[in-house]
Amino acid sequence: MTFGIAAALFFAMIVVAARMPVPYVVLVPGPVTDTLGHTTAADSITGKPGDVIQISGAKVQPTDGHLYMTTVGLIPGSCDEHPTLWDAMKAWFNSTEAIEPQEVQCPPGQSSAKVNQQGVDEMTQAQSDAVYAALTELGYHATGNAVFIGSITPDVPAAAVLKPNDEIVSANGTTITSPEQLVSLVKALSPNDSVTFVVERAGTRKTVQVRTIRGSDGKAKLGISIETRPTFNGINVSIGIDPDVIEGPSAGTALALGIIDKLTPGGITGGRTIAGTGTVSRLGKVGPIGGIQQKIAAAVDAGASVFFAPASECADAKAVAPSSLALVAVTTLHGAVLALEAIKSGSDNYPHC
Numbered sequence: 001m002t003f004g005i006a007a008a009l010f011f012a013m014i015v016v017a018a019r020m021p022v023p024y025v026v027l028v029p030g031p032v033t034d035t036l037g038h039t040t041a042a043d044s045i046t047g048k049p050g051d052v053i054q055i056s057g058a059k060v061q062p063t064d065g066h067l068y069m070t071t072v073g074l075i076p077g078s079c080d081e082h083p084t085l086w087d088a089m090k091a092w093f094n095s096t097e098a099i100e101p102q103e104v105q106c107p108p109g110q111s112s113a114k115v116n117q118q119g120v121d122e123m124t125q126a127q128s129d130a131v132y133a134a135l136t137e138l139g140y141h142a143t144g145n146a147v148f149i150g151s152i153t154p155d156v157p158a159a160a161v162l163k164p165n166d167e168i169v170s171a172n173g174t175t176i177t178s179p180e181q182l183v184s185l186v187k188a189l190s191p192n193d194s195v196t197f198v199v200e201r202a203g204t205r206k207t208v209q210v211r212t213i214r215g216s217d218g219k220a221k222l223g224i225s226i227e228t229r230p231t232f233n234g235i236n237v238s239i240g241i242d243p244d245v246i247e248g249p250s251a252g253t254a255l256a257l258g259i260i261d262k263l264t265p266g267g268i269t270g271g272r273t274i275a276g277t278g279t280v281s282r283l284g285k286v287g288p289i290g291g292i293q294q295k296i297a298a299a300v301d302a303g304a305s306v307f308f309a310p311a312s313e314c315a316d317a318k319a320v321a322p323s324s325l326a327l328v329a330v331t332t333l334h335g336a337v338l339a340l341e342a343i344k345s346g347s348d349n350y351p352h353c
Contacts, residue, residue: 025105026083027098027291029298030071032275033251035258036063039240041112050240055201059236060262065269067261069254070277070298071246079105079115080108095320096297119247120151121225124164125251127239128229132282133252133333134259135232137224142230147176149199149224151243156223159210164243168226179226186212189220202238205263250289252280253308256333257340268337270344275299276308276328276336288312293320300325306343308336314353326352 035052046252081104090097100344106115132142147165152159159224168176172195176182191214198207202272212220241251254276261267261308277295279287289295292313309317311329321327326343329351330336339350 002191024083024099025102026075026087027100027294028073028075029096029294029301030073032068032070032298032302033241033246035067035069036065036261036269050202053255053262054202054238054240054242055235055259055262058263061267062267062271063261063267064271065261065267066273066302066304067249067254067258067269068273068275068299068302068304069258070275070295071248071251072294074105078110079110096294098291098293107184116247117151120164120243122249123241123243123251124248125148126279127165127241127243127255128227129282130252130255130280131237131239131259132230133284134263135235135237136259136261136282137284137333137337139257140232140235143233144231145228146231147179147182148227148229148280149160150227151225153223154244156213157211158222158224161210162197162199162224163201165238166201169198169200169205171195171197179228182226185223186220191215191218191220192218195222200236202240202345203236223292232284249279250277253278253286253330253333253336256280257308257336260337268344269341270340272306272343273302273339274306274308275302275304276330277307277313278308278310278330280333286310286330286332286336288305292316296321296325306340308339309353311351317353321353329353 002158004230035053037048037052039052059228073086100295147168149164149168150163151164152162168182170176171182174185189195191212193212195210195212197210198205210222213223215221224241239255257268260268277289277292279289281287292309296307296317304325306326306328308323308328308330311331314327314329317327328339330339335351342350
């Protein structure tokens with residue numbers, strides 16, 4: 001009898017301990033997005049799912065392969081929550097998952113909202129850098145600058161009608177040529193006043209009304225970040241991925257390669273299913289990322305036969321990739337293009353991990 005009670009208590013303690021939160025996060029394979037494909041959300045202009053990469057002003061070439069950007073999922077999805085000990089233990093023995101201290105993803109003293117906003121800002125910047133790097137690689141030259149929306153605070157009126165990467169053409173009839181000009185125009189208004197914007201999105205101009213809100217200083221504001229970006233004469237490229245949905249900077253190289261594929265006769269995939277990861281700078285330098293283990297697992301699940309990775313991540317990539325997955329080591333966008341062209345031609349002459 002005593003032994004039975006002790007065993008029951010011991011079992012109960014194990015169950016309770018397994019449900020205790022621990023100061024870690026669990027990394028899991030996230031969803032993949034075909035940069036040559038379509039978005040799942042309806043476009044605000046057409047009402048239908050649009051292309052992930054939208055191009056106007058140049059001939060868009062037909063594509064016959066897939067070029068996936070890969071992501072990492074986090075459990076839990078908020079810095080205010082913790083996984084259970086059981087979740088962490090399961091991840092420890094799962095070859096496609098990993099655990100790391102929570103402060104790596106959620107630095108001490110930063111709120112969940114601030115961490116999420118940083119991810120949104122990084123994805124917005126990644127899209128801008130990918131466009132610049134890709135068009136430069138293709139021989140286009142920047143001819144000027146324009147003002148774009150960077151990120152939008154959730155739940156403000158602007159979020160209902162504006163989108164990250166919208167180019168701001170004018171506000172209340174005034175042509176906008178700098179962020180400072182727009183800030184001054186808005187601050188001259190009162191909270192709850194209306195601003196008439198003309199924005200350009202995917203090559204189409206749209207007029208929208210946006211109501212201002214009251215800022216912490218009592219003055220009118222919109223709840224958006226704005227920035228100046230280079231423009232390219234005669235061609236416009238926009239990305240149909242909401243930075244609020246997919247955050248962070250690591251999709252840059254995949255997005256840039258997707259742009260190049262869509263503007264290159266015959267493409268660069270050779271009809272293959274290609275996936276990868278890596279940041280990309282405006283100068284075309286490919287940088288390191290995190291979660292290579294989870295991203296390779298996601299790529300394999302998507303049927304990829306080729307995976308491009310920052311050269312600095314090659315050791316970790318080789319440790320988890322199956323032999324059926326060709327690993328391409330990249331340090332620059334130009335090198336990634338040359339490697340994919342070599343694979344397309346049947347050559348093995350490219351930098352391997």
